[in-house]
Amino acid sequence: MNVTEGNCSIPAAEYQYYLFPVVYILAFVIGLPGNLVALFVFTFRITHRTAFSVYISNLALADIIILCILPFRIHYHLNRNNWVFGDITCLVTGILFFANMYLSTCFMTCICVDRYIATVHPHTYLRQRSPWFSLIVSVVLWLVSGVAILVFILMGPLQTNADTSGSHNCFENFAKIEWDSRLMPYSLLTLIVCCLLPSLVILVCYPLAVKRISMIKNRTAHRAVRVIYTILAITLLCFLPSHVVYLLHLLRRMDIIQSCSSANAIYHARRVTMALVILNTCLDPVLYYVTTSHFLSKERRPKK
Numbered sequence: 552m553n554v555t556e557g558n559c560s561i562p563a564a565e566y567q568y569y570l571f572p573v574v575y576i577l578a579f580v581i582g583l584p585g586n587l588v589a590l591f592v593f594t595f596r597i598t599h600r601t602a603f604s605v606y607i608s609n610l611a612l613a614d615i616i617i618l619c620i621l622p623f624r625i626h627y628h629l630n631r632n633n634w635v636f637g638d639i640t641c642l643v644t645g646i647l648f649f650a651n652m653y654l655s656t657c658f659m660t661c662i663c664v665d666r667y668i669a670t671v672h673p674h675t676y677l678r679q680r681s682p683w684f685s686l687i688v689s690v691v692l693w694l695v696s697g698v699a700i701l702v703f704i705l706m707g708p709l710q711t712n713a714d715t716s717g718s719h720n721c722f723e724n725f726a727k728i729e730w731d732s733r734l735m736p737y738s739l740l741t742l743i744v745c746c747l748l749p750s751l752v753i754l755v756c757y758p759l760a761v762k763r764i765s766m767i768k769n770r771t772a773h774r775a776v777r778v779i780y781t782i783l784a785i786t787l788l789c790f791l792p793s794h795v796v797y798l799l800h801l802l803r804r805m806d807i808i809q810s811c812s813s814a815n816a817i818y819h820a821r822r823v824t825m826a827l828v829i830l831n832t833c834l835d836p837v838l839y840y841v842t843t844s845h846f847l848s849k850e851r852r853p854k855k
Contacts, residue, residue, distance in 0.1 A: 559811035561724070567822050571628040574826040575621045578833050585836030586614045593839070602665050602685035607839060609689045610658040614832045616651045620644045621829075627721055634721035638708040645722030646700050652828060653745035654696055655835075656790055659782060660749035661688060666782075667756040670775055671763045699737075706733060730804050738801055746794040753786050777841045785838065789831035793824040 590611040593604045623644050627634050634641050665685070710726040725734060757779050764775055799817045802808045808817070 559814045562815045562818055564819060564822060568628055568631055570822065570826055572625050574829055575625045575628075578829045579618055579621045579625075582614060582832035582836065583618045585839070586611045586618065586832065589836060589839040590615065600682045602682055603662065603669075603842070605682050605685040605689060606658050606661045606665060607842065609692075610655060610662070610835060611839070613651045613654040613658060614835055616647060617655070617829070618832055620648050624648070631718060632720060632723075633718040635719070641721040642704060642708050646703050648722070649741075650696050650700050653741055654692060655831065656745055656749045657692055658689075659786065659790075660752050661685070662778075663753045663756050663782060666775060666778060667760045670760045703733075703737070709734070735801075735804070738797075738804075742794070742797060742801060746790075746797060750786060750791055750794055753782065754791075757783055774841070778838065781834075781838045781841055785831050785834050789827050789834065792820075793828045796820045796824045 590608060593608040593611065597604050623636060623640070636644075709722070709729050711720045711724045711729075761776060761779055764779075796817065799808065800821055803814050803817050808814065
């Protein structure tokens with residue numbers, strides 16, 4: 552690939568034609584059934600609805616949307632990053648892919664805040680545990696995401712740099728004019744609001760919650776610890792590396808990072824961390840599993 556980005560040539564990355572399809576197929580085969588089951592259980596099987604179960608249902612739905620787009624991405628990478636489904640399909644699937652990835656992060660953060668309040672401020676949580684607030688928060692998140700997606704689609708296809716191999720890139724290798732006109736503002740906003748702030752909340756709230764829970768010796772506390780460690784593991788493994796590399800990627804596109812060797816390292820890191828992000832759709836069902844028994848046991852308790 553002889554495309555240039557700034558004064559640096561984009562390095563060859565033959566491994567991506569194998570890395571992404573393998574990871575995406577794995578996520579599709581494991582993640583789709585797991586998230587569909589979770590959506591069914593937390594939406595229809597659990598009648599004792601709480602804020603926590605509402606956020607879990609929405610997280611599963613966001614994951615399902617991402618997973619349904621993966622067959623397009625699998626074909627794209629197996630076809631050596633040559634998109635054959637048209638500009639509009641590229642724009643729609645690309646926006647949905649990233650928008651729902653950010654939504655997943657937001658819902659994970661909502662779960663984090665909910666568990667933090669439940670464990671550190673239990674009396675406040677008992678007074679405010681109605682699911683209506685979580686429903687409103689979820690609807691607002693979906694509406695904001697939907698409006699942003701619609702605006703982006705109405706602005707038309709994104710221009711990419713010419714590829715001498717004749718391939719048609721999709722949602723990557725954007726032309727500088729696109730970065731300057733609309734991608735940079737959107738990217739900075741999503742980086743701060745949907746990436747860095749949620750990660751900060753998770754990494755601050757959960758250690759505080761664990762410290763408080765460690766003083767409680769009962770089954771509920773143990774379940775809460777399992778949920779906390781699961782979300783922390785998903786955040787540290789799947790999301791945080793991607794957020795850090797995304798920040799470096801933006802600094803590179805803003806010409807703050809100008810070294811070609813650094814640019815090449817960021818290019819490769821971006822691909823590896825993007826694959827890690829998709830793996831969260833396989834790990835989220837683990838989160839559902841460690842919480843489902845608790846909710847189903849509540850459903851089976853005899854009513855007094």
